[in-house]
Amino acid sequence: MVAGVSYVGPDFDPPQPRRNRRRALTVAAAALVPGALLGWVMYEAVGGPGDGGASGNAAVRPSKAPADTGPTISATNDDKPPGPTPTPTADSGALKGKVVVVDPGHNPNNFQHTAEINRKVNIGTNWKECDTTGTSTNDGYTEAEFTLDVAHRLRTLLQKQGATVKFTQDGDRSWGPCVDERAEIGNKAHADAVVSIHADGASAGQRGFHVILPAKVNAGAANTGPIVTSSRALGERIAGSFVRATGSAPSNYVGDGTGLVTRKDLGGLNLSTVPKVFIECGNMRDTKDAAQLTSGAWRQKAARGISEGIVSFLRG
Numbered sequence: 001m002v003a004g005v006s007y008v009g010p011d012f013d014p015p016q017p018r019r020n021r022r023r024a025l026t027v028a029a030a031a032l033v034p035g036a037l038l039g040w041v042m043y044e045a046v047g048g049p050g051d052g053g054a055s056g057n058a059a060v061r062p063s064k065a066p067a068d069t070g071p072t073i074s075a076t077n078d079d080k081p082p083g084p085t086p087t088p089t090a091d092s093g094a095l096k097g098k099v100v101v102v103d104p105g106h107n108p109n110n111f112q113h114t115a116e117i118n119r120k121v122n123i124g125t126n127w128k129e130c131d132t133t134g135t136s137t138n139d140g141y142t143e144a145e146f147t148l149d150v151a152h153r154l155r156t157l158l159q160k161q162g163a164t165v166k167f168t169q170d171g172d173r174s175w176g177p178c179v180d181e182r183a184e185i186g187n188k189a190h191a192d193a194v195v196s197i198h199a200d201g202a203s204a205g206q207r208g209f210h211v212i213l214p215a216k217v218n219a220g221a222a223n224t225g226p227i228v229t230s231s232r233a234l235g236e237r238i239a240g241s242f243v244r245a246t247g248s249a250p251s252n253y254v255g256d257g258t259g260l261v262t263r264k265d266l267g268g269l270n271l272s273t274v275p276k277v278f279i280e281c282g283n284m285r286d287t288k289d290a291a292q293l294t295s296g297a298w299r300q301k302a303a304r305g306i307s308e309g310i311v312s313f314l315r316g
């Protein structure tokens, strides 16, 4: 999740991913300017970018340490294909010379550094917490652990295509980085694409993924004008391939079924000078979504969906 925004969306039964896959595909393929704009308008109408100060870190620290969450530990290797390493595809090397920055949302150690991550940083349009703890499933599988796992899988897939992959953090620092530094890492790397990986902390019954695109902002250090169009193209490719790879439907609570949401309140997007999107892979607080998010096999599909979207974007 990002910034502790609480969503209030339409209340209807989420579609079954398998049965409605064709529909979901169509929806994502049609994830276009009007639809996404509609989604954004709707989002703004139901509460806006509630920059709720301390609420950004309101996620309750899970009662269990990540190491106690059985499913996640045992699931890490359950997606390895049997037999020998697959033969490289004809596309191998397609991303040679391309730089992709992967931004695993939050940091597993943020829970121990509340004061540091609550420090406000300037995101151009306003001031916002340096970073947040993120959310977790009801069983205590943290978003920070999820984002790192998907990021590792994504890195492997992108490197197979020849890309140079850089992380903003790898659970190897005591907290953060702050959102402004996360943006700066992509900028300084002159990244061809940046994706920030998250999972949401919405209400039970709210399901599905959404990709967050930068709105056009020009305030202070934020000037997204040059990256709005390219970021949208990146986000549309990722949304489409995420549907195909995972069978997940676009969010049923934001984005009006497009799987795309435009926001102007995220420092990681506002301060980016290179094409960048966020993806909320699912809702950790919904038990059906959580069953997917805690599955290593599903996370591999998620990584593949994101990877294929990036490849598609970078190859034009």
Ligand SMILES: [Zn+2]
Pocket (backbone or CB within 6 Å): 001, 002, 105, 106, 134, 135, 143, 197, 198, 199
């Ligand atoms: Zn998050």
